[in-house]
Amino acid sequence: MSRTALTRRHILQGVGTAALLGQAYSLAHAVENRDTASFAAVVKRRRMIRKYEDRPVPEEEIKKLLRYAVRAPSAGNLQPWEFVLVRDPEVRAELAKAAMNQNSVATAPIIIATCADIQRMGEKYGTRGAFYSLVDTAFASLLILLGATEQGLGACFVGAYNPEEVARIFQLPSHVRPVGLITLGYPAEKPRKPTNKKIPLEKLIHENTW
Ligand SMILES: Cc1cc2nc3c(=O)[nH]c(=O)nc-3n(C[C@H](O)[C@H](O)[C@H](O)COP(=O)(O)O)c2cc1C
The missing domain is CATH 3.40.109.10 (NADH Oxidase)
Structure with missing residues (x-):
């Protein structure tokens, strides 16, 4: 095998490995982002539910x-x-x-x-x-x-x-x-619309002292 061919193959292998690594990296990132997104969704969705279906929770x-x-x-x-x-x-x-x-x-x-x-x-x-x-x-x-x-x-x-x-x-x-x-x-009602709107964040933040 010629030196050039060897180099090309190595380059191709290198590119392949880099691409695989890149894919693995973006997959890990996607999973991480999905976790973050689902956490945000759960926090946003959480409301008190006071009516339930008449069936047990496993x-x-x-x-x-x-x-x-x-x-x-x-x-x-x-x-x-x-x-x-x-x-x-x-x-x-x-x-x-x-x-x-x-x-x-x-x-x-x-x-x-x-x-x-x-x-x-x-x-x-x-x-x-x-x-x-x-x-x-x-x-x-x-x-x-x-x-x-x-x-x-x-x-x-x-x-x-x-x-x-x-x-x-x-x-x-x-x-x-x-x-x-x-x-x-299991919920038997939709979460109530917030009647008590959230206090604007700016009114709740103090810098260094009250
Ligand atoms: C310390 C505490 C006590 C609460 N007690 C009651 C309660 O006795 N009955 C009830 O229906 N909800 C109760 N809640 C729920 C609040 O009414 C509810 O969190 C608030 O109205 C905001 O609504 P959300 O949690 O659906 O966003 C309580 C919440 C906290 C944090």
Whole structure:
């Protein structure tokens, strides 16, 4: 084989490899962009859904949401969250009463009640622990809400409830506080149009000081 032919073949091989590498690079980029785009879409699409179809949410879907939840950031990685899953209609009815008779609480096929173990945090962080445990559990709750949107489920974070009543219904130990009653199911309503428009971002941003 002549020197020229060798070189040409090598050049062609080089071009081929570069093209392949280029393709692989743009594929990786496309996947990355698709992930980014789907994250943006989920964030935009997420609205509270309060009416649900009368059919159960499969166990695997619930597990997926819980697996998202436990990826939330956590102070000292102490992971103060715990979850009470409520499917029993009688318990849901009791919870609805404790939540100012909110119908969505009684009718959702399942409620994921996110709870915060104050003690788990308090042992390391003292009085700050209570604050951290609520923040962490709220983060975990948001991941459940976003996960529900991603999976085509509807969810609502219910925070208007009597905490003592909810603690009694769940028989929570005194160091565990309920955070959110997340009602969950297949949506039977379109998300409401935002009546409460978002406060313009410029009004919310402060530079260096308030
Ligand atoms: C701390 C907290 C408590 C809430 N409590 C309730 C509640 O008890 N019942 C309810 O229907 N929605 C409740 N929501 C949902 C809000 O009403 C809702 O997020 C808000 O109106 C904005 O609508 P969107 O989430 O659909 O964008 C609560 C939200 C938060 C963050």
